[in-house]
Amino acid sequence: MPAKKSPAKKRTIVEKPKPVSPSGKTDRNFFEQVHDVARMIPKGRVTSYGAIAASLGAKSSSRMVGWAMNGCHLARPKVPAHRVVNRIGMLSGKFHFADHTQMERLLAKEGVKVKNDQVVDFKKLFWDPSEELGL
Numbered sequence: 001m002p003a004k005k006s007p008a009k010k011r012t013i014v015e016k017p018k019p020v021s022p023s024g025k026t027d028r029n030f031f032e033q034v035h036d037v038a039r040m041i042p043k044g045r046v047t048s049y050g051a052i053a054a055s056l057g058a059k060s061s062s063r064m065v066g067w068a069m070n071g072c073h074l075a076r077p078k079v080p081a082h083r084v085v086n087r088i089g090m091l092s093g094k095f096h097f098a099d100h101t102q103m104e105r106l107l108a109k110e111g112v113k114v115k116n117d118q119v120v121d122f123k124k125l126f127w128d129p130s131e132e133l134g135l
Contacts, residue, residue, distance in 0.1 A: 030064060030068065031068040031072075032075075034056070034068035034072075035068065035072055035075050035079045037133075038052065038069065038072070038079045038081065040133065041080060041083040041084070041127050041129075042127060043080075043110045043111075044110045044125070045083065045112075045125050045127040046084070046085050046119055046122070046126060047126065047127045047128065047129060048062070048085060048087045048126075049063070049069070049085075049087070050065075050087050051126075051129055052065045052129060054130055055128075055130045066092075066093065069081045069084050070093070081096075081103075082103045083107070085119055085122075088122070089118050089126075090118050090119075091103050091104060091114065091117045094117065104117070107119070112125060
């Protein structure tokens, strides 16, 4: 008589949580989530790469946010990349625009003053997605 097989243990499969963008959508990659946050920056305000990263739960990924912003010219709807600056308000991404003055011109059109490639009144104009979106 063949030996009786013991019942196989049931394996519990735990799924990783799916990333959720500020718009509440799931199954979005990190770059798309960055673009979603950047689209929420109000005209006349600026935020930083690090602030976007922190709002997405990836505080140490500000460089990845920069890469996402660098490629956002292909994204639809449009992403206002000119509103994203470095942590001290410098236009560090200006070299990724059509010409080196375009970022400053777009900000000026929205009433944001820039002097020597730095946003004037940066702290006053800073938009923190974690606070503003209640994340």
